[in-house]
Amino acid sequence: MFVRSLVVTASFIGCISAFVAGPLAAQSSGPYTAAQAAAGATIYAAQCSSCHGAKLEGGAGPQLAGSDFIAKWTGQTADDIHYVVSTQMPQTAPGSLKPDEALALVAYILQQNKYPAGDAPLTAAKLTSIKIVKQ
Amino acid sequence: MLELNVNGAPHALDVPDDMPLLWAIRDVVGLTGTKFGCGIAACGACTVHLDGAPVRSCSLPVAAAVGRKITTIEGLAPLDQPHPVQAAWVELGVPQCGYCQSGQIMAAAALLERKPKPSDTDIDLAMTNICRCGCYPRIKAAIKSAAGVA
Numbered sequence: 001m002f003v004r005s006l007v008v009t010a011s012f013i014g015c016i017s018a019f020v021a022g023p024l025a026a027q028s029s030g031p032y033t034a035a036q037a038a039a040g041a042t043i044y045a046a047q048c049s050s051c052h053g054a055k056l057e058g059g060a061g062p063q064l065a066g067s068d069f070i071a072k073w074t075g076q077t078a079d080d081i082h083y084v085v086s087t088q089m090p091q092t093a094p095g096s097l098k099p100d101e102a103l104a105l106v107a108y109i110l111q112q113n114k115y116p117a118g119d120a121p122l123t124a125a126k127l128t129s130i131k132i133v134k135q
Numbered sequence: 136m137l138e139l140n141v142n143g144a145p146h147a148l149d150v151p152d153d154m155p156l157l158w159a160i161r162d163v164v165g166l167t168g169t170k171f172g173c174g175i176a177a178c179g180a181c182t183v184h185l186d187g188a189p190v191r192s193c194s195l196p197v198a199a200a201v202g203r204k205i206t207t208i209e210g211l212a213p214l215d216q217p218h219p220v221q222a223a224w225v226e227l228g229v230p231q232c233g234y235c236q237s238g239q240i241m242a243a244a245a246l247l248e249r250k251p252k253p254s255d256t257d258i259d260l261a262m263t264n265i266c267r268c269g270c271y272p273r274i275k276a277a278i279k280s281a282a283g284v285a
Contacts, residue, residue: 060177075256083249087188091176093199094190 030116031078031130032107037117040108043101047090056112065112070134079127082106099124137201141166142210152198157181159197160207168208168237172265179264182238183207189245189261208237211244220244223277231268239264243278252284 045054051061056069063069073081086102088094097105107122114135139146141164148163160183161167169192172180176191183192184206212218217225220243230236239262246253246261253261258278266274 060175072260075254076260080257080260083188087186088190091191091194092196094185094188094195095203096199 029120030110030118031126032110032115032117032122033120034111034117036104036107036121037111038108039101040104040106040111043097043105044108047097048105051091056109064109070113070132073132074134076132077128078106078110078122078130078132081109081132082124082127137197139164139197139200139205140203141205142207143204148197150197153196155193156183156195156197156200156205157192160192160205166207166209170234170237172235172238177265178235178238179242180235180238182241182264184241184245187245187248189242206241208241211241218244219281220247220278223281227273227277227280229270229273229277231270235264235266235268239266239274243274243281246278247282252282253278 044052044056048061048064051059052064053059056065057063058068062072082102085105086095086097086099089097103122103124106127110122110130111117113132115130116135137148137150137152137159139148139159141160146164148159150159150163157169157171160169161171169183170180171193172178174193176194179191181191181193182189184190185195185200185203187204187206212221218240220240224230224236224240229239242262242264246257250257250261255275258275262274262278
């Protein structure tokens with residue numbers, strides 16, 4: 001009887017844990033990895049910060065993180081950002097970023113706009129499913 | 136000697152690698168439809184397509200365009216068969232002074248290539264070109280007309 005109660009209790013706790021862990025796990029499963037965003041930060045510092053600011057606050061180029069950026073890009077997708085990054089940036093050598101570099105930069109922009117990191121890297125296939133909204 | 140492909144034609148240019156593409160297009164190739172505006176990639180008067188994407192040619196070293204497909208306003212469409220954006224420009228009488236229009240048209244054409252039915256936000260984000268005459272409402276209307284979303 002005691003053993004049976006223990007099993008039932010354990011099963012119940014297991015179910016509760018699964019119920020709780022499910023949504024929490026989904027919430028932390030962001031569209032890029034922290035390592036990818038870090039790689040993007042390095043590229044950004046070298047190739048983008050002189051125009052867009054060290055903290056993506058804008059300068060000669062537009063802001064890339066913050067309320068103005070979100071207001072401007074709300075409703076667009078990460079694919080729209082990626083298009084600009086991969087075909088028009090940097091302005092002195094547009095189209096020169098390698099595919100993984102462009103994706104890393106988009107990951108960094110997402111990170112700086114408070115999108116959470118996850119376990120899987122940002123890929124081209126994911127871009128259109130990532131809506132730009134305030135986080 | 137640099138080899139450029141401009142509007143589908145090859146051009147061999149004896150110019151420094153760091154010459155702005157705009158200078159090469161205007162002063163060496165002789166296509167003067169693309170305009171010099173600010174010289175710092177801010178206004179967009181110098182917009183051309185590089186492999187189909189709109190870029191600011193005043194800040195782009197000519198060497199960076201080697202091996203790429205460059206399209207200027209002269210190569211956007213045949214004279215007797217204007218691009219839908221050009222046709223809408225005429226229909227709505229978009230330009231006032233007209234200086235920025237080749238850059239505006241190139242930016243708009245690239246937008247419609249990527250987004251044939253653009254939203255207002257799509258247009259606002261893509262059309263970062265400056266018009267000193269303030270023809271923005273007609274520019275937006277012409278883009279919508281060309282896209283059939285007016």
